[in-house]
Amino acid sequence: DEYSRNDVEMIARKTRLALREGLAGVMIWEAGQDCRVESVTRNDKTHGVTCPSGEKDSLLVAIKSEIEKFKKDEL
Numbered sequence: 001d002e003y004s005r006n007d008v009e010m011i012a013r014k015t016r017l018a019l020r021e022g023l024a025g026v027m028i029w030e031a032g033q034d035c036r037v038e039s040v041t042r043n044d045k046t047h048g049v050t051c052p053s054g055e056k057d058s059l060l061v062a063i064k065s066e067i068e069k070f071k072k073d074e075l
Helices: 008-021 058-072
Strands: 041-042 043-047
Touching: 008 058
Parallel strands: none
Antiparallel strands: 041 043
């Protein structure tokens, strides 16, 4: 199935498809596993950046970007 893996390009394609078809949304199985574009500190523990190339590696940023493009095109 060509829609089975979720790298940045695939999640962008799935998002475009969902928007085009008027579907309710897209799914990332475990959003907590998306890479971090900024360090996060919780309870004295710092979790470092895990996006090697910044935002372009983030699935959540890819979804947001496609939604913003779609909204802009709809205006």
